Amino acid sequence: MTEHDNNTQENNTDNIHSKGVTDPLLAVSNLHARVQDNEILKGLDLVVRPGEVHAIMGPNGAGKSTLGNALAGHPKVQVTEGEAMLNGKNLLELSPEERAGEGLFLAFQYPVEIPGVNNMYFLRAALNAQRKYRGEPELDAAEFLQLVKRKMKDLDMPEDLLRRPVNEGFSGGEKKRNEIFQMSVLEPKLAILDETDSGLDIDALKAVAEGVSKMRDGQRSFLVITHYQRLLDYIKPDKVHVLADGRIVRSGGPELARELEETGYGWLEEKQDS
Amino acid sequence: MSDKLQTFWWQQAHQAVRDSAGREPEWLTEYRSEQLDRFEATGLPDKKVELWKYTDIHRLEDLLDNSLETDWELQLDDDEQARCVIVVSDYGIEVHGSLPTGVRLKPVAEAPRKLWKPFAYVEPGEGRGSRPGSQIQARAYAHVMVNQAAFKTGFWLQVAENTDVRRTIQVVYTQHEDTCLHVNNIIEMEPGSRLTLRQCAQPGAIINVVNRQWCGENACLNVGNRHHLAERSAFLTHTHTWLAENAEQHSLTSNHAGHLSRHQQDVLPVATNTRHSAGVIHRADGSSHLCSISQSLLHKPAAKTQVVMRALADDRAASVVNCAGVVYPDSDDCVVDQSLKNLLLSDNARVYSKPALEIYADEVEAAHGSTIGALDEQAMFYLRARGIPADQARDMLIQSFLSEAIELDDAPWRHSFSESLKAC
Numbered sequence: 001m002t003e004h005d006n007n008t009q010e011n012n013t014d015n016i017h018s019k020g021v022t023d024p025l026l027a028v029s030n031l032h033a034r035v036q037d038n039e040i041l042k043g044l045d046l047v048v049r050p051g052e053v054h055a056i057m058g059p060n061g062a063g064k065s066t067l068g069n070a071l072a073g074h075p076k077v078q079v080t081e082g083e084a085m086l087n088g089k090n091l092l093e094l095s096p097e098e099r100a101g102e103g104l105f106l107a108f109q110y111p112v113e114i115p116g117v118n119n120m121y122f123l124r125a126a127l128n129a130q131r132k133y134r135g136e137p138e139l140d141a142a143e144f145l146q147l148v149k150r151k152m153k154d155l156d157m158p159e160d161l162l163r164r165p166v167n168e169g170f171s172g173g174e175k176k177r178n179e180i181f182q183m184s185v186l187e188p189k190l191a192i193l194d195e196t197d198s199g200l201d202i203d204a205l206k207a208v209a210e211g212v213s214k215m216r217d218g219q220r221s222f223l224v225i226t227h228y229q230r231l232l233d234y235i236k237p238d239k240v241h242v243l244a245d246g247r248i249v250r251s252g253g254p255e256l257a258r259e260l261e262e263t264g265y266g267w268l269e270e271k272q273d274s
Numbered sequence: 275m276s277d278k279l280q281t282f283w284w285q286q287a288h289q290a291v292r293d294s295a296g297r298e299p300e301w302l303t304e305y306r307s308e309q310l311d312r313f314e315a316t317g318l319p320d321k322k323v324e325l326w327k328y329t330d331i332h333r334l335e336d337l338l339d340n341s342l343e344t345d346w347e348l349q350l351d352d353d354e355q356a357r358c359v360i361v362v363s364d365y366g367i368e369v370h371g372s373l374p375t376g377v378r379l380k381p382v383a384e385a386p387r388k389l390w391k392p393f394a395y396v397e398p399g400e401g402r403g404s405r406p407g408s409q410i411q412a413r414a415y416a417h418v419m420v421n422q423a424a425f426k427t428g429f430w431l432q433v434a435e436n437t438d439v440r441r442t443i444q445v446v447y448t449q450h451e452d453t454c455l456h457v458n459n460i461i462e463m464e465p466g467s468r469l470t471l472r473q474c475a476q477p478g479a480i481i482n483v484v485n486r487q488w489c490g491e492n493a494c495l496n497v498g499n500r501h502h503l504a505e506r507s508a509f510l511t512h513t514h515t516w517l518a519e520n521a522e523q524h525s526l527t528s529n530h531a532g533h534l535s536r537h538q539q540d541v542l543p544v545a546t547n548t549r550h551s552a553g554v555i556h557r558a559d560g561s562s563h564l565c566s567i568s569q570s571l572l573h574k575p576a577a578k579t580q581v582v583m584r585a586l587a588d589d590r591a592a593s594v595v596n597c598a599g600v601v602y603p604d605s606d607d608c609v610v611d612q613s614l615k616n617l618l619l620s621d622n623a624r625v626y627s628k629p630a631l632e633i634y635a636d637e638v639e640a641a642h643g644s645t646i647g648a649l650d651e652q653a654m655f656y657l658r659a660r661g662i663p664a665d666q667a668r669d670m671l672i673q674s675f676l677s678e679a680i681e682l683d684d685a686p687w688r689h690s691f692s693e694s695l696k697a698c
Contacts, residue, residue, distance in 0.1 A: 072659050075651065100661035112656040116677025117670050122660075125670070130661035165674075182660065 031082035040066040042246030051218040058243035059265040068194040072106040101133030103189030107179040114166040173204030180211035192223045197231040209234030229261040287423035310423040325414040328626040329565045333534045340479035359444045364452040376437030382428035421484045425458035436466035447475040454480040463493035470496040477507040485513040489521035497525040503532030519545035530557040538567040543577040553679035556585035558593040565594035578609040584679040587623035598630040612642035
């Protein structure tokens, strides 16, 4: 590990034990994960506190999406070492649905189409399953309809959305907006946005970012995985991390994202060469 | 004869021919007798017969000793009262509610001889039509022959010219005493008529139904079939549909469970511009065996046929979906579309999926596809990542998969019928 990496490691983890600082919502330490025979995450550390927005940036193949999938419990991502705690609970011991029940939400990079199952049915099933997991009463049809209509109005979603099958026939932008809408209904504690900006035109990007901004309440945290700085123009991050070769190699404030936009990731190769 | 089923059926048919004499028109007794002779000559199908290659007709033998303890009782709620329900059993035909205006119902034996057109016994590979049916091909229809000789009951349902029947007619098949009940129906749609029919079966052992559907010019017949069977029961149907000019026949069939549930429809346009669509759903679980076969034999130009089959097999069950479209010489401008998709949900389940096209005309639009796979892992993860438990997520994906057979067109009747399937 280089001196720089050591600094980065401290920057990501030292606050876990600092006195007088809010307890972390998400605490990931020394996370190793494989997809089939490839080790993708190689000892990743990350701390996200309530209300914080962290951006994860990095070149292709760095492990950004694998991080999101590992935290959400994707069956193809095998965690081999390390720890991931959400609100003091070990995520790695939970099924994907239990992680969702604990308040984790993954906005997919490629949302799945589910023909024949409409959004209304799907979302109500999801919300009530989470409420049941948390020991809260389930919402009946009328209560749920009232809730989603309010959320739809907040996010300016089209009225026919609830009747349409989940993501079927949606444009790329509609799919991403639907992810944000789902997030808004499910009200997670930690939302991971996996390249939610990919494939969006500027208007769709603004709409998605506005949706996220409306959900910032000082308690809900966001992990924004992105290649580009432009999304961070609209969703102001508290911290920016550079993920490369399965580890966070640099962390900083919002200025780091702007720097990366100008310099790219060439310096990572130079660092490796040296 | 050493074959238990063949002997049983022969005895049934022989008895029926004897009973028919003097009680039915002479030509009908002769017809029964001819069918019995034909059955005797051809015997039961074996694996060499393409249409029975993956379905063993001898499974029926397991049910011949079933004790019939059917405590089934027709219960009509308020909605159903508004409909007309025809109960077909070995006790005969009962009509609950009133028949809609323009619909006539009589015992099948009273149907005129012209409606008893012999079936064309066709198998894929015979498309050129130059060869006479061989013994092997005829054997595929042994259960039809024995039905035609042995049928105990059945109806002749006639819809008067230009009658649009708004109320759905429901047909329920059940049995009380006969281990194997043979039912023979004729549905005659006069020109310009429209009807929606729902059929379901509650066999205690074996019910074998043969339907002749005649759709006159500009007539439209919609049929919803819900064949959700008990474990130790069997339901066989063979439907032969003749379509006159501009006639349409559409169906949606949901098959679930049963020791043997086999359904075949042969569609024959007899004039131009006909339309046919079929959506078929299989849910094979336990040790059930489900088989659906659709054959479109397009002898006339500008016929359009679309078949969508969605099948899943779990546990030790078997599912067979077989779809054939034959476009004969000079039948130009036909459209044939076949889509077969299958989900294999356990290591011990079996799926046999076979689309087939035989095109002997020049200007034809034809497509077919067949896939067998497992549930989409990424879709499962998507649902679970939203908090939906694995079992519920699995059910949702299965519902999603099967819905493709329901939504193959925009017909409102199909959607309303699908609602009744969800409740099952």
